[in-house]
């Protein structure tokens with residue numbers, strides 16, 4: 001007995017120490033922490049009761065002795081009961097939050113606990129007391145032993161059921177419990193006077209201090225600060241990029257507009273027109289780079305949203321074919337296009353992103369193929385309301401080395417530079433493509449033979465809106481008759497006004513130019529009638545959005561207003577349409593887009 005008293009004293013000392021350390025530090029309010037708090041308190045109480053039973057002679061105050069014996073048993077039982085709660089928490093399946101586990105089980109557990117405590121208190125207890133040996137026995141003690149036995153059995157079954165997860169830290173205490181208690185039961189069977197139960201419970205409690213999820217609050221606070229800083233930096237980056245996009249696009253609008261006009265000028269010498277065309281090409285590349293950087297940073301900041309709408313399949317693919325043919329230009333490339341005839345006419349999905357994905361692949365095929373063919377194929381697998389689009393773009397181009405294929409989708413990675421040095425690019429296209437495909441829950445795969453060609457295949461699911469098999473519509477080429485129609489151009493930048501009216505000049509419209517939202521409102525208030533208003537958004541003092549709101553407040557105002565903006569980061573079109581604009585035109589103004597707007601609102 002004297003030897004076990006030292007064990008109890010040691011257990012009491014380190015449990016006090018752990019209690020001081022544990023309670024002095026701030027903790028997170030997890031369920032495990034709450035349970036652990038009880039385990040420490042119960043351990044302390046049972047050690048104190050055990051020590052008082054060992055030190056104070058029975059004869060001094062027998063009544064006190066009997067009370068302490070019961071306290072001791074209640075503490076031991078409570079420790080075991082709390083430990084069972086810990087096992088439940090560890091084994092709690094995150095996904096199954098049934099009302100049984102969240103409501104009924106805790107109530108059942110509490111009832112069982114109270115009934116058991118009453119049993120321990122009511123059942124008789126005997127005390128064996130000789131000068132050399134002291135121990136308690138009888139029904140009350142047996143009850144506690146029986147519970148320990150049951151919990152052991154439960155723990156063993158639990159561990160066997162979860163044997164694959166035993167490496168996780170939170171399972172360690174349950175393993176300790178089973179192993180130590182098997183040892184304790186064997187030792188106590190041999191010598192019941194050895195008081196080992198309590199020191200073992202305390203030892204497990206002490207070990208749990210290191211296994212329980214108890215992240216340092218200071219560390220959490222520091223992580224929070226770091227996260228906030230990172231989020232702020234990221235927001236600043238996105239803001240910077242959006243401003244940069246605007247700043248670059250505004251002068252680009254002028255460059256593209258004027259060089260386009262020069263390139264088409266019949267009176268200019270051929271060499272000058274060619275130079276203008278080169279300027280136009282360089283500006284297009286610059287624009288592509290700006291767009292690419294914006295897209296990738298938006299994706300990385302998780303700010304790129306997939307916007308699903310109904311769309312006409314054929315329109316999307318017809319446009320892609322036109323753009324690719326323009327990109328191939330004079331090259332000796334046979335462009336083959338095959339669209340599955342059973343494709344539904346109207347689908348539901350993000351067609352803007354779908355187009356971007358496919359256009360990236362087609363543009364690459366055109367860029368990296370000198371001669372031969374480009375095969376653009378769309379097949380479908382339809383199941384219920386879902387249509388899986390399987391789009392493949394195959395070329396007979398330069399191909400990709402096998403060991404380089406895994407670098408293909410990394411941003412800013414350009415392969416085979418010695419061959420590609422003359423081909424413009426940023427190495428962003430495929431990185432964006434892959435991320436967009438993933439955002440749309442699709443897949444992209446690549447097969448390539450170096451020197452022979454490549455094949456990119458994308459599979460994306462889209463919802464079917466109309467089962468009717470669509471018939472490819474001819475691209476509209478009805479003649480335009482818009483001459484004399486009145487258009488109001490609103491932009492604070494004189495150069496931009498000049499570019500826009502120059503682009504509109506061929507339609508022989510009646511154009512009025514104003515330099516601010518105020519002037520635009522004055523025009524409408526002065527009862528001037530317009531058929532269309534092209535309104536810049538980012539203007540000082542009164543933005544385009546504010547101007548639009550004011551215009552809409554004017555009685556009888558019903559002129560279509562199209563936003564003209566250099567703020568062209570993804571998602572802007574949707575934002576402006578939500579703001580109440582009829583349509584959206586990004587700067588630099590695309591001639592084809594402008595024509596579409598004119599057709600739609602003035603024809």
Ligand code: ADP
Pocket residue numbers: 364365368395397398399400408413414415416420424425426427428429430431453454
């Ligand atoms: P880039 O702007 O350079 O075209 P991408 O991300 O679109 O950037 O492509 C990354 C690299 O992958 C390219 O630089 C090129 O080396 C290679 N690549 C992409 N598509 C093809 C293709 N169809 N044939 C051969 N190489 C390709």
